[in-house]
Amino acid sequence: MAPRAIALLGKDCEEQQSSGHRASIGSETMSKRPVREVIQRDTLVRADPTTTVKAAADEMARCRCGSILVMEGEAVVGIFTERDLLMRVVHAGLDPAETKVGEVMTKAPDTIDADAPIGDAIRAMDQFSYRYLPVIDSGRCIGVISTRHLPFGAVIGMAWEIDERHRLAERIW
Amino acid sequence: MPRRPVRDFLARDTLLKAEPEETVRDAAIGMAAHHCGSVLIARGDALVGIFTERDLLSRVVAAGRDLDTPLIEVMTANPDTIAADAPIKDAIRQMNECGYRHLPVIENDRVLGILSIRDLPFAEIALMEKELDDRQSLAERIW
Numbered sequence: 001m002a003p004r005a006i007a008l009l010g011k012d013c014e015e016q017q018s019s020g021h022r023a024s025i026g027s028e029t030m031s032k033r034p035v036r037e038v039i040q041r042d043t044l045v046r047a048d049p050t051t052t053v054k055a056a057a058d059e060m061a062r063c064r065c066g067s068i069l070v071m072e073g074e075a076v077v078g079i080f081t082e083r084d085l086l087m088r089v090v091h092a093g094l095d096p097a098e099t100k101v102g103e104v105m106t107k108a109p110d111t112i113d114a115d116a117p118i119g120d121a122i123r124a125m126d127q128f129s130y131r132y133l134p135v136i137d138s139g140r141c142i143g144v145i146s147t148r149h150l151p152f153g154a155v156i157g158m159a160w161e162i163d164e165r166h167r168l169a170e171r172i173w
Numbered sequence: 174m175p176r177r178p179v180r181d182f183l184a185r186d187t188l189l190k191a192e193p194e195e196t197v198r199d200a201a202i203g204m205a206a207h208h209c210g211s212v213l214i215a216r217g218d219a220l221v222g223i224f225t226e227r228d229l230l231s232r233v234v235a236a237g238r239d240l241d242t243p244l245i246e247v248m249t250a251n252p253d254t255i256a257a258d259a260p261i262k263d264a265i266r267q268m269n270e271c272g273y274r275h276l277p278v279i280e281n282d283r284v285l286g287i288l289s290i291r292d293l294p295f296a297e298i299a300l301m302e303k304e305l306d307d308r309q310s311l312a313e314r315i316w
Contacts, residue, residue, distance in 0.1 A: 054234065061235035066227060082226035083210070085234060090198075091205035096234050148274070155290065 030154040031119030035112055035135055038151060039143035046071045049078070049102025053089050056080055056101045067132040067144055070105045076134050076141045078105030083131065111136045112145065118154050121145050126158075179264050179278055180257040182292045183285065190215050190284070193222065193245035197233050200224050200244055211275065211287075214248045218283040222248035254279045255288065264288055 046069045047056045056068050060082075070078035080101050088104040089096055110130065112121050114137035121133055131147045189212045191200050200212045204226070214222035224244050232238070232247040253271065255264045257280040264276060268290060276288045 054237075057230055057234040061231035064231075066230070082230050085230055086201060086210075086226050087205050090201045090229065090234070090240065148272070 030151050031122065031158060032117045034115050035118055035121050035145055036114040036137065036142070038118060038145055038149055039135055044069055044141065044143065047080070047101050048072070049100065049105070051101045053085065053094070053096040053099045053101055053104065057085060057096060066146065066148070068101070069134060069141060069144065070101055071141075074140060076109065076111070078102065078107045079109040079132060079134060080105040081132055109134060111141070113137070114142060118151065119158060122150060122155060122158050176260045176262075178258050179255055179261055179288060180280070180285065182261055182294065183278060183288060184292050188284070188286055189213065191224070191244055192216065193248070194243050196240060197229065197238070197242050197244060197247060198240040201229065201240065213277055213284055213287070214244050215284055220252070220254065220277055220279060220284045222250045223252040223277065224248040252277060256280070257285050261294060265293055268293070
């Protein structure tokens with residue numbers, strides 16, 4: 001399902017023009033809808049911890065997916081992403097054919113509940129620079145939400161809030 | 174609202190560039206050092222391609238190529254770009270339609286920088302709401 005964020009921007013934009021507040025654009029609508037609506041696929045892209053990075057990369061490329069869940073049975077024990085491939089394998093000089101994905105994954109990744117609002121996912125991804133968040137439904141992983149597939153309108157709608165947070169962070173640091 | 178050009182919204186971030194004959198290893202070192210997911214490939218100032226983490230994944234590691242492969246063999250040639258003088262509306266339209274988060278900005282055949290989704294003015298997007306929605310509905314029908 002393609003997100004309809006832009007359509008939902010309309011009402012808030014009228015409010016913005018009358019009140020002069022721009023922080024609320026989008027955040028009242030699209031960003032309050034549940035995360036489960038923007039999960040991209042039905043089947044999980046997954047690997048065992050003992051899978052080689054080469055085999056994991058093959059699977060990610062085949063599925064055109066930038067991340068792969070590392071699972072033991074039904075439990076997510078880690079996530080391995082394009083960025084990990086760059087930083088922890090290629091840049092670290094490791095051989096993808098020899099390295100196990102369990103050795104270079106991010107262990108016990110943060111997750112988000114399928115019923116949480118999309119806005120919470122955007123906030124978490126921005127704050128911790130995550131590009132992928134496993135989505136959990138009743139204790140089971142049902143997919144991954146990625147920055148690439150976040151609804152355009154919801155991200156834009158939160159840009160002001162996010163920028164403000166960055167300004168605050170800069171002052172704190 | 175005045176028709177402001179793309180150049181007005183360019184953030185002054187480091188622009189990561191490499192020559193097409195440089196290797197994947199060179200690019201990976203630069204990308205890792207700058208925590209940057211893409212490198213623009215340029216001959217001098219002329220943009221010829223872009224190399225991203227996704228290309229590293231699918232065209233290098235998954236394809237079994239080694240890190241000494243020249244970038245020209247694994248980059249995406251002739252990526253979509255936007256002119257620095259184009260109205261920002263055109264950039265918004267293009268990013269929304271194609272799902273881009275980043276768009277190389279060109280001026281007189283020279284790479285000027287990268288426009289990020291974060292740089293977009295959302296007052297302008299709000300005004301384009303009807304048009305963008307129509308396009309999205311169209312895309313839904315096609316897919």
